[in-house]
Amino acid sequence: MAKKSTTIQANTYSNNPVVISVKNLHKNFKLPTERAWGLKQAIFNRLKGVKGYKELKVLNGISFDVHQNEFIGIVGRNGSGKSTLLKTLAKIYFPESGSVEISGTLVPFIELGVGFNPDLTARENVYLNGALLGFSNKEMDAMYDEIVDFAELREFMDQKLKNFSSGMNVRLAFSIAIRAKGDILLLDEVLAVGDAAFQQKCADYFASIKGHQTVILVTHSMDSVRKYCTRAILIEKGKITLDSDPETVANAYQKLWS
Amino acid sequence: MAIPNFFYKGNRVLLRELTKTDFKLRYQGSALGYLWALLRPLMMFAILYIVFAKLLKFGGDIPHYPVYLLVGTTFWSFFTECTSQGIQAIVNRGDLIRKVCFPKYIVVVSSTLTAVINVLINLIVIAVFALIDGITPTWTWFLVPVLLFELYCFSLGIAFLLGAINVKYRDITSIWDVCIQALFYAVPIIYPIAMVATSSVAAAKVILLNPIAQVIQDLRYCIVTKETITTWSFVGEEHFIWKFVPIILVIFMLSLGSWYFRKKSKKFAEEI
Structure with missing residues (x-):
């Protein structure tokens, strides 16, 4: 099956210096099995010898390199680990094992308007x-x-x-x-905002930075992947199942449930 | 690493911006605005003064008793504000911690700095009251910032430790509220320490080993009257080493708090 094989296409950016190097990233989340919130339940669980949670492998051995000026789209279904990967790149989460090396400044936008306060101007x-x-x-x-x-x-x-x-x-x-003037831009699902005119402006902007700035974009819009990305990565159950050109990945993504 | 990080410019900018925001928003939407920073502690003082000084006749033989009491209530308010705000800080700023990466201690420090600003404003009020009450300023007034710093370190240590635990067990907020109530009576704010000493010298000594009591008594010694009983003067020369217990407790609390906070802070984003 084509989508199971991990192929890295030689593209025009592979000669650029590596700005992000992700090696064998593992990240687990502890999901409480019963209500393990609060002191009482914690003591209770300890006494019974119950762990009180089960481990969920969100990232299960992710490795990839990002070269300078690549526009990378990360796609995958809900819960596949895309956002966790982005948060790990942004150093909000710390991985259990593996490493993330970043050269340059990284500007993360996991959500727009973080810390916006309605009472400030x-x-x-x-x-x-x-x-x-x-x-x-x-x-x-x-x-x-x-x-x-x-x-x-x-x-x-x-x-x-x-x-x-x-x-x-x-x-x-x-x-x-x-x-924001950073070397690397991390964006999570934020492409279409505002009215039609503003959306057009954003689209033009993304088209203009393609190939001039390093961007990692998490998205569900295959149109965006095809239009802006120079490379795309498909993630399923915490693993990279396809790392290729945008067209191939977009097609594979759309075949996931058809 | 908490200390070297502080010198990184971005962290200082963030600390300043967050403190500014906290202070600006604290009295947002109230008619009297920043005036509340002065009014709240003054009102608390007025209540305690009426109840304890006028009705129950505490502190009759202490010179300048109103100022003496005001120093106690002001710095007690500082301690409670610092710790309750600091403990809540991480949880209150959960939205930031889940979405951006920055040193987590900044939110704790920024939320407690509002209390520092408030106490500095209140120090002016204390100075005015002291002068009106006929207290002559002495060079010991300049020791006040040192004592304030000591109390701040103690509060920060508590805020770090309990704030980190509070992320997982929100019970801490309620438990701390009760502790504050209990501590209030364990510190000689409304009652003069001499009153305890007359019935039990040992009990008075134990009370004075508490850093909060030590700081408040020292502040009264520095600002109001040299007749104040301080930890240093009350713990006898035969127990010389005990005189250092409060400061050791402060250093211990701050170290323990920072160590635990640092250890736990990596997981805050996931656990909030």
């Missing part, structure tokens, strides 16, 4: 969000205008976020994500 939120991503105020000053312009929200920047519509909110968050 849009401007304050941009700086807070930037600080969370590791940018100093000076670095944010440099990016600020671009972010505001891309979001097209200049006249609203001194308004509190709670007065924003959800569309404006997500536009601001998204603009920070794509304007």
Whole structure:
């Protein structure tokens, strides 16, 4: 079967330096079998000699290299381990074994608008969000205008976020994500936001950075994979089952349940 | 590594931004705003003053008793605010911890720094009250920041330790509320330590080994009156080593808290 074989296609980026090197990554989650929350149950379980949880292998030996300027799409069904992989790359989760080596700054967007507070103004939120991503105020000053312009929200920047519509909110968050100056961008399911005009703008933007910036994108949209990615990885049950060009992976993904 | 990390610029920026946010949002939507940072401890002081000084006639022979009491209540409020906010910090900021990678101790420190800002504002009030009450400032006033730092370290140690446990066992929040109530009576804030000493010298000594009691008595010694009984003066020369127990407890608590927090912080993102 073609999809079980792991083939790495030689592409134009394989000569670029490796910016992310993932080696044999394992990550387990402990799932409580009964209500193991609270002190009482914990003591009870200890006394009975019950573990109180079962281990779920979310990542089961993942290895791959990312070369500079590759736009990698990570696809797979719900619960296949995509988001866990992304969080491990972002160092939010620590793997049981295996290693992740990253050269350069990595800007993770597991969710848009992390730490956004409705009672702060849009401007304050941009700086807070930037600080969370590791940018100093000076670095944010440099990016600020671009972010505001891309979001097209200049006249609203001194308004509190709670007065924003959800569309404006997500536009601001998204603009920070794509304007943040990092070497590597991690994005989880965030391509289509805002109204049609803004979506078009985002699409144009992604098309323009293809081949110029290292991006890792987790998505369910095969259209996005085909359009923007230079390479795609299919994950099933915590293992890479296909690592190939976008077209091949998109087709394999769509065949998963047909 | 907690200390070297602090000098990394990004961490300092984040700490400043989070503290700013916490402080800005603390009194959001209240008519009096930041004034509450002053009013709350003053009101608590007023209640205790009426009940204990006026009705129960505590502290009759202590000079400048109102200021003496105010110092106690202010720093007690600082301790309770610091610890309760610090313990809650990781859980309250769960959204951040699940989505971005940053040193987790920053949220604990930032949430406790609000209490530090509050106590600094209240120190001005204490100074004003002290001057009105006819206390002459002495050079020992300059020792106040050192004592504040000691109490802060102790609170931070507790916040780190219990905050880390609180991620998995939220019971800690409720347990700590009760502990605070009990501790309030174990520290000579409303009653003068001399009152305990008259019935049991040993009990008074035990009370004074508590770092909170030591700091508050030392603060009173520094700010209000040199007649204050302090741990240093009360624990006799024959038990010289015991005089260092409070400071050892502070160092122990901070080390234990930081060590445990660091050990557990890798799993916070999964467990919250």
